[in-house]
Amino acid sequence: MLETLPKDFKPSILTKSSLFIRDMDLLKKFEEAEVGITITSLNDWKNFEPGSSPTTDRINALRKAHDSGLKTYVFLGPVLPYITDNSFDELMSKISFVDRIMVDRLNIKSGNWPRIRAVVQENYHDVFKLFSEAVFENDNYYNLFKLRIKRIWKDTELCF
Numbered sequence: 001m002l003e004t005l006p007k008d009f010k011p012s013i014l015t016k017s018s019l020f021i022r023d024m025d026l027l028k029k030f031e032e033a034e035v036g037i038t039i040t041s042l043n044d045w046k047n048f049e050p051g052s053s054p055t056t057d058r059i060n061a062l063r064k065a066h067d068s069g070l071k072t073y074v075f076l077g078p079v080l081p082y083i084t085d086n087s088f089d090e091l092m093s094k095i096s097f098v099d100r101i102m103v104d105r106l107n108i109k110s111g112n113w114p115r116i117r118a119v120v121q122e123n124y125h126d127v128f129k130l131f132s133e134a135v136f137e138n139d140n141y142y143n144l145f146k147l148r149i150k151r152i153w154k155d156t157e158l159c160f
Helices: 019-027 055-067 084-094 113-123 128-136 141-152
Strands: 012-015 034-039 071-079 100-105 157-159
Touching: 012 019, 019 055, 034 055, 055 071, 071 084, 071 141, 084 141, 100 141, 113 128, 128 141
Parallel strands: 012 034, 034 071, 071 100, 100 157
Antiparallel strands: none
């Protein structure tokens, strides 16, 4: 089957699972395959990414892919104000091996606010007011977060 694909075919996988590791042999047959993982928080993946692999498992699998020669990236998003950056330094250290990072802010749409509000109120009541202000009142949170990312990742693709 691989013989029928165009020579310039460049598969890219973005996932919240560590299961891509089982397909590494196949991915390595392509000259420019890349694998990325989505991360919203280093420490609290269950509340915001239910059903996904634990963040540490995703990072470990991505490191294996990177060490095997595949291009790797992290999609840090959505950035959850005062939650994602709760473990910012540790997260940046753990993903420092990747080839690139993309960052996206939280956008409240399609009726997702009630579930997000419930999770933040229940688990992060101490930052709920700050969280809401950052999301709805266009405060300076995302500008400061963007600066923190840019200091570490010069060629970051920011989708704020």
